């Protein structure tokens with residue numbers, strides 16, 4: 260079956276992929292394609308899809324710029340519905356012979372738009388709507404075949420349409436949540452203007468990803484670093500479905516995993532008939548880290564050793580291709596990984612650098628957002644423990660044990676982490692929290708246990724709420740839950756005499772302690 264499809268032409272805007280994703284949320288298939296895609300190519304794509312419309316995305320350029328990205332000049336004559344957003348809006352006006360110029364006053368952020376004609380894309384909207392704008396250029400007038408549908412205080416032509424053809428322009432971004440009726444506008448475009456049928460399901464994306472891995476790897480062999488996190492888990496299952504036992508999934512146990520993690524991963528993936536190699540490299544990592552106390556030094560050593568172990572396995576497996584679970588936010592410049600990178604060296608399995616020359620790196624999840632990956636994971640039959648997992652840093656407990664790493668200290672952190680997880684999960688708070696874990700500080704304190712003086716470790720508890728880890732707030736965990744955690748930790752781990760709760764937001768603190 261061919262899906263009804265809307266193409267998004269990428270003019271470099273930061274919300275470009277979000278447009279595609281919003282369209283897919285309506286059950287209409289969407290692909291982001293280069294802005295200069297030829298109209299012949301669009302016609303050819305009709306063999307595979309049922310192309311129903313085209314969106315011209317926003318972008319940072321001005322239509323007057325020397326290198327302003329332009330679409331194929333015949334794009335407005337294809338007979339297909341076209342929706343220009345922001346830069347796309349200015350572009351259509353400019354191409355059609357309207358007047359575009361520098362805005363007298365830049366509009367940035369939430370703006371009220373006056374809907375003069377609630378028709379087409381603007382059907383069923385109120386006279387005044389809150390929208391999200393961010394533009395330097397403005398459309399001042401449109402040629403006579405077009406009509407103005409909306410204006411703002413500073414933009415006389417904030418929305419327009421062609422009087423006879425299904426061509427629309429909106430100065431604002433309907434795809435971002437700050438545009439209150441944004442979904443209504445997109446829905447109008449898809450179902451009123453393009454007459455799309457919602458015949459695409461998230462599950463279908465799985466078939467396409469499998470086909471892609473098959474096509475890329477051919478008869479070759481591939482390898483993937485499986486961490487047990489959701490992204491690498493999904494990529495592993497997809498790749499295994501595509502190329503069977505020509506895939507080797509490597510799980511490197513560096514010794515800083517949560518309690519029972521290697522066993523858990525092994526069990527889950529046994530059910531998926533994955534060719535899984537478990538590498539116990541615990542001693543090797545600990546040896547390298549002997550005497551090291553500097554957090555960045557620790558991260559660097561763990562990252563390098565990880566790559567070394569992985570390279571050895573890739574050589575053994577004879578793999579020519581590297582599969583990675585990179586997802587869309589990993590790729591955007593402003594993504595949280597980039598942001599955090601400035602603060603600490605992230606070790607990230609999805610972005611594994613390696614000295615081995617692979618024929619190709621294949622990233623089947625590269626266009627998906629996290630919640631889309633979750634849907635795929637569910638559809639693949641991965642268990643909820645994987646689907647709704649809290650993020651876990653690549654270097655694991657090593658960044659949650661302050662100071663020098665010893666087997667004893669890691670074991671204490673592991674036990675404390677298990678107690679925190681169990682109690683938070685019992686309390687029903689789990690889904691509300693971004694992360695919750697224990698830190699073994701390198702401070703010792705005095706206590707009293709069984710009438711006798713005790714001198715032991717201080718464990719800190721961290722629980723945060725966040726949307727994407729760039730910022731976070733400490734969670735207001737009920738005292739009863741904290742009390743349960745504290746009592747269990749001091750009772751069940753004799754080396755610990757004191758438990759404290761971290762009440763710092765990010766910023767200024769980071770989520771992890773090191």
Ligand code: XMP
Pocket residue numbers: 599602603604605606607608650651652653654694728765768769770771772
């Ligand atoms: P910070 O501590 O920088 O963490 O506020 C932000 C998010 O990233 C996770 N984190 C990592 N993830 N490799 C990863 O894949 C790493 O080296 C790493 N360090 C921190 C952290 O758990 C939080 O979710």
